[in-house]
Amino acid sequence: MPEKPAGGVRARVRAELTAEIKAAARRQLATEGASSLSLRAIARELGMASSAIYRYFASRDELLTALIIDAYEDVASHIEAAESQCERADHRGRFVAIATTLRSWAVANPNEYALIYGTPVPGYAAPTDTIDPATRVPITLLTVLVESHVSETSEPDESDLGQALADVLVFTNHSVPADAMALAIEAWAEIFGLINLEMFGHFKNAVTNPSVMFNHAANSMAERILP
Amino acid sequence: MPEKPAGGVRARVRAELTAEIKAAARRQLATEGASSLSLRAIARELGMASSAIYRYFASRDELLTALIIDAYEDVASHIEAAESQCERADHRGRFVAIATTLRSWAVANPNEYALIYGTPVPGYAAPTDTIDPATRVPITLLTVLVESHVSETSEPDESDLGQALADVLVFTNHSVPADAMALAIEAWAEIFGLINLEMFGHFKNAVTNPSVMFNHAANSMAERILP
DNA sequence: TGTACATCAGTGAACGCGCGTTCACTGATGTAC
DNA sequence: TGTACATCAGTGAACGCGCGTTCACTGATGTAC
Numbered sequence: 227m228p229e230k231p232a233g234g235v236r237a238r239v240r241a242e243l244t245a246e247i248k249a250a251a252r253r254q255l256a257t258e259g260a261s262s263l264s265l266r267a268i269a270r271e272l273g274m275a276s277s278a279i280y281r282y283f284a285s286r287d288e289l290l291t292a293l294i295i296d297a298y299e300d301v302a303s304h305i306e307a308a309e310s311q312c313e314r315a316d317h318r319g320r321f322v323a324i325a326t327t328l329r330s331w332a333v334a335n336p337n338e339y340a341l342i343y344g345t346p347v348p349g350y351a352a353p354t355d356t357i358d359p360a361t362r363v364p365i366t367l368l369t370v371l372v373e374s375h376v377s378e379t380s381e382p383d384e385s386d387l388g389q390a391l392a393d394v395l396v397f398t399n400h401s402v403p404a405d406a407m408a409l410a411i412e413a414w415a416e417i418f419g420l421i422n423l424e425m426f427g428h429f430k431n432a433v434t435n436p437s438v439m440f441n442h443a444a445n446s447m448a449e450r451i452l453p
Numbered sequence: 454m455p456e457k458p459a460g461g462v463r464a465r466v467r468a469e470l471t472a473e474i475k476a477a478a479r480r481q482l483a484t485e486g487a488s489s490l491s492l493r494a495i496a497r498e499l500g501m502a503s504s505a506i507y508r509y510f511a512s513r514d515e516l517l518t519a520l521i522i523d524a525y526e527d528v529a530s531h532i533e534a535a536e537s538q539c540e541r542a543d544h545r546g547r548f549v550a551i552a553t554t555l556r557s558w559a560v561a562n563p564n565e566y567a568l569i570y571g572t573p574v575p576g577y578a579a580p581t582d583t584i585d586p587a588t589r590v591p592i593t594l595l596t597v598l599v600e601s602h603v604s605e606t607s608e609p610d611e612s613d614l615g616q617a618l619a620d621v622l623v624f625t626n627h628s629v630p631a632d633a634m635a636l637a638i639e640a641w642a643e644i645f646g647l648i649n650l651e652m653f654g655h656f657k658n659a660v661t662n663p664s665v666m667f668n669h670a671a672n673s674m675a676e677r678i679l680p
Numbered sequence: 681t682g683t684a685c686a687t688c689a690g691t692g693a694a695c696g697c698g699c700g701t702t703c704a705c706t707g708a709t710g711t712a713c
Numbered sequence: 714t715g716t717a718c719a720t721c722a723g724t725g726a727a728c729g730c731g732c733g734t735t736c737a738c739t740g741a742t743g744t745a746c
Contacts, residue, residue: 234709234710235709235710236709236710236720236721236722239722240721240722243722257575257576258575258576259488259572259574259575259576261486261488261489262488262489262575262699264698264699264700265699265700265701266698266699266700267698267699274722274723274724275723275724275725276699276700276701276725277701277702277703277723277724277725277726278722278723278724280700280701280702281721281722281723282722285700285701286699286700286701340572343649343653343655344571344572344653345486345567345571345572345653346653346654347486348484348485348486348489349484349485349486364659386665387665387666387669389661389662389665390660390661390662390663390664390665390666390669391659391660391661391666392661393658393659393660393661394658394659394660397658397659408666408669408670408673409673411647411659411660411666411670412643412647412670412673412674414646414650415643415646415647415649415650415670416639416642416643416646417646418646418649418650419641419642419643419644419645419646419647419649420638420639420642420646422570422642422645422646422649423641423642423645426570426571426572426573427573428570431620431621431624432591432618432620432621432624432638433617433618433620433621433638434616434617434618434619434620435616435617435618436617437617438613438614438616438617439614439617439618439635439638442614442617442635443635443638443639443642446635446636446639447639450677461742461743462742462743463687463688463689463742463743466689467688467689470689489732491731491732491733492732492733492734493731493732493733494731494732501689501690501691502690502691502692503692503732503733503734504690504691504692504693504734504735504736505689505690505691507733507734507735508688508689508690509689512733512734513732513733513734
């Protein structure tokens with residue numbers, strides 16, 4: 227007999243239906259895009275009255291927020307899992323694992339990818355509870371960077387570049403020099419740039435095999451940014 | 454007396470109103486996003502009946518297409534103008550001009566940028582007349598790359614990377630080695646990645662001054678990809 | 681130069697559709713005694 | 714163990730709104746003779 231879940235049957239059914247609503251919503255993202263996500267269409271697909279959705283989500287925006295948080299948590303879990311399989315000292319391997327896992331997650335979940343890394347949904351202001359999930363992925367990368375610079379500690383960098391990157395340099399406690407941080411941000415941007423170009427159709431008639439291109443680039447970046 | 458435009462007064466008025474409709478549409482993109490671009494709202498803003506728009510555009514999609522083509526032409530013109538001011542032999546200068554002009558155009562025209570380089574509008578299939586305008590910008594970059602490799606000519610590259618980049622290598626007539634082309638595509642992706650991250654809010658609490666970061670990166674890329 | 685006709689821009693009503701959200705309600709499930 | 718009451722899920726109608734597109738129409742502008 228399975229364990230009785232906390233809160234009893236009602237709570238379990240509730241959790242299941244909540245998940246079903248989100249699943250239907252995700253399916254809708256695929257064909258309609260986030261900005262025309264429709265509660266009524268979801269209700270229709272689930273065979274329930276449209277007003278019933280309101281027992282689970284107070285509004286359309288709240289459902290969107292839940293989808294966004296789920297997506298961030300999902301990429302982050304995939305990436306952390308892949309990265310944790312590498313030798314701790316193999317910084318380049320860890321970087322490549324992060325990059326390639328990010329791409330393969332995006333290819334497998336294009337709608338969720340567009341939801342969190344594509345054009346923001348107009349008129350939707352992300353509430354603060356999306357911040358923490360959103361930072362898990364960049365923090366994984368920053369950790370690799372910081373660990374690869376473990377011996378160096380420096381004072382705040384007053385150069386133009388140091389000031390331009392002040393927020394993230396403070397975040398890493400000035401353990402990474404500004405120019406190394408800049409290189410890492412360049413790599414970070416490149417990863418998203420490659421994925422965006424591929425997913426949004428800009429590699430047509432140019433890059434024949436995006437996967438090979440991406441892996442090549444990931445290794446090239448790892449060499450460039452990590453000692 | 455101004456020259457009589459071809460087609461007479463009626464044609465001129467028609468061209469002006471067409472431009473006004475597009476201008477109103479562009480204004481709407483800012484607040485609503487491309488997928489909820491509304492012909493009725495445009496008509497309302499222009500003080501005309503919604504059916505009148507159909508004298509100028511056969512459908513909502515046709516208006517969208519016109520906006521997309523205009524946006525591509527506009528970036529391309531800006532970039533070509535900036536690039537043409539550089540010494541022909543100054544390949545790095547030309548690259549930096551392309552990159553920084555692309556960013557400043559994006560910052561100045563965020564809606565048009567999102568329209569052409571952001572998440573595609575769901576349910577909208579770009580017709581073939583958008584292809585030519587879309588290629589002007591990449592071709593400007595490719596030209597710099599090809600000219601900087603002018604002395605080298607090589608055979609088709611049969612390596613994995615060579616095959617992965619086959620389309621663009623053929624396009625440049627195999628005058629650029631595959632690994633150099635890969636570096637250029639990496640830079641290309643990085644440019645869009647940096648702009649996307651900045652414009653879509655992912656630099657919050659990380660990059661304090663995106664403009665300084667971008668200029669630094671543009672120079673760093675130029676050194677990396679051009680001899 | 682004037683007239684007759686064709687072209688075109690713009691109107692306003694209508695069709696048929698979709699949406700988010702609220703509300704009073706029914707009936708089932710859970711809880712306290 | 715049984716009963717009374719509270720909680721909650723789900724319903725269906727309604728409000729008030731928006732949309733793209735079509736159509737028959739009016740009236741002004743352009744063109745040919």
